[in-house]
Amino acid sequence: xxxxxxxxAIIGVGLTKFxxxxxxxxxxxxxxxxxxxxxxxxxxxxxxxxxxxxVMASGRFIGQExxxxxxxxxxxxxxxxxxxxENACASGGTALRQGYIAVASGIHDIVAVGGVxxxxxxxxxxxxxxxxxxxxxxxxxxxxxxxxxxxxxxxKRHMHDFxxxxxxxxxxxxxxxxxxxxxxxxxxxxxxxxxxxLKSKPVADPLKILDCSPISDGAAAVILAPLEIAKKYNxxxxxxAASTQATDxxxxxxxxxxxxxxxxxxxxxxxxxxxxxxxSDIDVAEVHDCFSIAEILAMEDLGFYKKGKAAKAIADGxxxxxxxxxxxxxxxxxxxxxxxxxxxxxxxxxxTWQLRGEAADRQVNGxxxxxxxxxxxxxxxxxxxxxxxxx
Amino acid sequence: xxxxxxxxAIIGVGLTKFxxxxxxxxxxxxxxxxxxxxxxxxxxxxxxxxxxxxVMASGRFIGQExxxxxxxxxxxxxxxxxxxxENACASGGTALRQGYIAVASGIHDIVAVGGVxxxxxxxxxxxxxxxxxxxxxxxxxxxxxxxxxxxxxxxKRHMHDFxxxxxxxxxxxxxxxxxxxxxxxxxxxxxxxxxxxLKSKPVADPLKILDCSPISDGAAAVILAPLEIAKKYNxxxxxxAASTQATDxxxxxxxxxxxxxxxxxxxxxxxxxxxxxxxSDIDVAEVHDCFSIAEILAMEDLGFYKKGKAAKAIADGxxxxxxxxxxxxxxxxxxxxxxxxxxxxxxxxxxTWQLRGEAADRQVNGxxxxxxxxxxxxxxxxxxxxxxxxx
Numbered sequence: 020x021x022x023x024x025x026x027x028a029i030i031g032v033g034l035t036k037f038x039x040x041x042x043x044x045x046x047x048x049x050x051x052x053x054x055x056x057x058x059x060x061x062x063x064x065x066x067x068x069x070x071x072x073x074v075m076a077s078g079r080f081i082g083q084e085x086x087x088x089x090x091x092x093x094x095x096x097x098x099x100x101x102x103x104x105e106n107a108c109a110s111g112g113t114a115l116r117q118g119y120i121a122v123a124s125g126i127h128d129i130v131a132v133g134g135v136x137x138x139x140x141x142x143x144x145x146x147x148x149x150x151x152x153x154x155x156x157x158x159x160x161x162x163x164x165x166x167x168x169x170x171x172x173x174x175k176r177h178m179h180d181f182x183x184x185x186x187x188x189x190x191x192x193x194x195x196x197x198x199x200x201x202x203x204x205x206x207x208x209x210x211x212x213x214x215x216x217l218k219s220k221p222v223a224d225p226l227k228i229l230d231c232s233p234i235s236d237g238a239a240a241v242i243l244a245p246l247e248i249a250k251k252y253n254x255x256x257x258x259x260a261a262s263t264q265a266t267d268x269x270x271x272x273x274x275x276x277x278x279x280x281x282x283x284x285x286x287x288x289x290x291x292x293x294x295x296x297x298x299s300d301i302d303v304a305e306v307h308d309c310f311s312i313a314e315i316l317a318m319e320d321l322g323f324y325k326k327g328k329a330a331k332a333i334a335d336g337x338x339x340x341x342x343x344x345x346x347x348x349x350x351x352x353x354x355x356x357x358x359x360x361x362x363x364x365x366x367x368x369x370x371t372w373q374l375r376g377e378a379a380d381r382q383v384n385g386x387x388x389x390x391x392x393x394x395x396x397x398x399x400x401x402x403x404x405x406x407x408x409x410x
Numbered sequence: 411x412x413x414x415x416x417x418x419a420i421i422g423v424g425l426t427k428f429x430x431x432x433x434x435x436x437x438x439x440x441x442x443x444x445x446x447x448x449x450x451x452x453x454x455x456x457x458x459x460x461x462x463x464x465v466m467a468s469g470r471f472i473g474q475e476x477x478x479x480x481x482x483x484x485x486x487x488x489x490x491x492x493x494x495x496e497n498a499c500a501s502g503g504t505a506l507r508q509g510y511i512a513v514a515s516g517i518h519d520i521v522a523v524g525g526v527x528x529x530x531x532x533x534x535x536x537x538x539x540x541x542x543x544x545x546x547x548x549x550x551x552x553x554x555x556x557x558x559x560x561x562x563x564x565x566k567r568h569m570h571d572f573x574x575x576x577x578x579x580x581x582x583x584x585x586x587x588x589x590x591x592x593x594x595x596x597x598x599x600x601x602x603x604x605x606x607x608l609k610s611k612p613v614a615d616p617l618k619i620l621d622c623s624p625i626s627d628g629a630a631a632v633i634l635a636p637l638e639i640a641k642k643y644n645x646x647x648x649x650x651a652a653s654t655q656a657t658d659x660x661x662x663x664x665x666x667x668x669x670x671x672x673x674x675x676x677x678x679x680x681x682x683x684x685x686x687x688x689x690s691d692i693d694v695a696e697v698h699d700c701f702s703i704a705e706i707l708a709m710e711d712l713g714f715y716k717k718g719k720a721a722k723a724i725a726d727g728x729x730x731x732x733x734x735x736x737x738x739x740x741x742x743x744x745x746x747x748x749x750x751x752x753x754x755x756x757x758x759x760x761x762t763w764q765l766r767g768e769a770a771d772r773q774v775n776g777x778x779x780x781x782x783x784x785x786x787x788x789x790x791x792x793x794x795x796x797x798x799x800x801x
Contacts, residue, residue: 084543100655124515152475264491
């Protein structure tokens with residue numbers, strides 16, 4: 020019904036450097052990002068009325084659940100309601116949408132949204148197992164497929180149906196690493212070549228290690244407020260023009276198609292409708308490139324390209340920094356890193372910087388409308404946000 | 411600000427039997443409770459617009475995260491937004507409050523709230539470790555204390571400060587087992603004696619095994635709708651008159667007191683204010699008796715008794731079924747069982763049945779106002795709901 024809901028703005032953002040943060044625990048990372056966001060919004064912890072924390076698998080990674088209360092305490096938000104949300108790799112985007120609903124509802128004015136994951140305290144094989152919790156354990160992972168294997172199936176079918184090539188997929192990683200060089204928060208600040216991707220270690224055919232986003236530590240935070248009072252805190256509040264979410268089956272076997280993510284298509288369509296804009300109106304987008312093929316699916320699912328046309332367009336440079344639509348200027352999951360619970364919030368941070376004109380060397384000139392697309396698991400959850408600069 | 415928010419009602423409830431449900435997995439349990447709730451509300455899965463799922467530690471218990479999307483699929487809620495929330499043992503109450511906010515906000519009309527946990531697929535020691543994720547891993551559990559040990563500290567101090575006895579604590583378990591006999595969904599449908607509790611196996615002095623809630627499988631679900639349209643679905647909608655939540659530090663060492671839970675005190679006070687009722691107005695309450703001492707703390711934190719007075723009152727039968735205030739008519743966590751993610755939702759189911767007059771042998775005559783009190787971990791989260799019968 021969407022009755023009586025208030026408009027919502029982002030008034031502060033904060034990030035940690037993503038990467039192998041051996042010297043910091045989960046609560047340190049979240050405090051760093053959270054304090055950066057509070058400072059950016061010109062508020063203190065006493066101003067925050069509620070906290071949402073997106074974390075995927077802290078139980079598996081560090082033995083710690085009950086993360087939202089922990090973060091509220093660590094950030095000095097004493098006694099406020101705090102809620103951890105978990106939707107696999109879309110935990111961050113989901114947390115943002117819950118914060119949006121809370122502010123829009125009128126129940127709270129200033130709401131903090133954090134996303135965090137501390138992934139490097141376990142072995143790579145333990146991490147792969149924990150991430151597999153995003154897929155269907157009983158019907159798929161438990162039968163022997165790995166999480167990269169699920170995306171490898173999607174890639175193989177996309178290659179079969181649309182002639183997508185391994186070189187085109189590699190071009191996604193090359194573009195995103197190139198953007199990451201310009202982002203001081205990114206995990207991999209070095210360029211790679213198509214040839215390096217193609218010759219990198221095989222993970223799940225046709226995906227190589229350089230088609231895959233890394234295991235990362237990191238945190239991100241945003242502060243939300245009703246748009247009507249946002250200017251009190253920040254000269255350039257960023258309006259959340261749409262916040263949408265959809266689900267699909269966990270198991271690929273039950274889907275109508277594995278060359279598109281239905282949840283992303285649905286949440287994308289709803290987001291464009293809610294924001295009253297078209298794909299061609301978007302100036303800058305962060306999309307969920309957990310694997311190179313995933314960015315190709317995203318560009319098609321969101322309507323930026325017709326089915327089967329995105330891979331060539333990306334390889335031709337149509338989504339490079341400074342092109343008509345700049346995609347994954349942060350470096351994306353591949354270049355910037357993918358601390359799973361943090362990613363969806365980090366996307367909103369990057370879009371906020373871009374729309375404020377604060378993205379430094381990677382600034383998209385004149386960016387006014389941005390989109391963030393966050394996917395959970397192999398597509399059972401998708402969250403889309405469209406954000407606009409308020410002049 | 412609480413501007414423009416709609417009133418919210420429970421129009422359907424459903425439960426599974428709690429206990430060692432070897433033959434059923436998490437998704438089976440949730441489907442059973444969810445379908446019961448849909449039938450109770452006279453709706454189908456097509457009517458549901460959003461799902462919140464409260465689950466504490468499915469990653470540790472069954473290797474599965476991304477539970478909300480899984481449940482949405484299993485229940486036939488295809489493509490709707492679905493959000494898992496986790497606040498340790500308050501995951502269910504937290505999910506209910508998120509559903510309340512979503513309906514109150516106007517963003518959705520019909521929202522399903524589920525709570526589930528499948529705990530018996532791991533060893534007791536693995537389960538104890540997983541549950542320890544509710545407490546502070548770095549500063550407490552990691553130093554060697556167990557989760558029951560945290561409540562044992564609270565019990566010891568309560569005994570020291572207020573003269574509370576092991577017999578009085580045992581009386582909580584005796585009362586709750588007696589109530590559970592009358593609940594066909596309960597895990598333990600047998601009476602126990604004070605003597606049996608006192609002579610049962612020590613867990614963490616002064617707590618014995620019969621002071622402790624069990625490891626359980628089970629699920630619970632409620633369906634929410636705006637109060638203004640609730641009568642379309644159900645002749646006796648139950649109004650959610652208050653939905654409040656607060657946090658405290660995870661670690662006991664940082665608290666001002668360990669003989670009360672500040673988060674419960676704050677959320678209790680806010681709830682009575684929001685619902686415009688006093689503790690003496692409550693006819694029936696479900697409180698979080700994860701350990702016998704916890705029910706004593708709850709009765710004091712919520713203002714039903716002055717500090718230090720609840721233990722004797724409970725032992726004297728003042729909160730027995732059919733007394734002025736009937737507490738834990740379901741059998742509570744001790745008697746009915748404690749599938750952690752399900753518990754907060756189950757409390758709302760029991761209160762709904764009581765306020766509708768559908769609680770069979772354990773009906774509290776003329777119950778009009780009920781309260782549910784759900785605690786996360788050793789008190790870092792507390793959620794309180796006050797519910798009223800609408801005539």
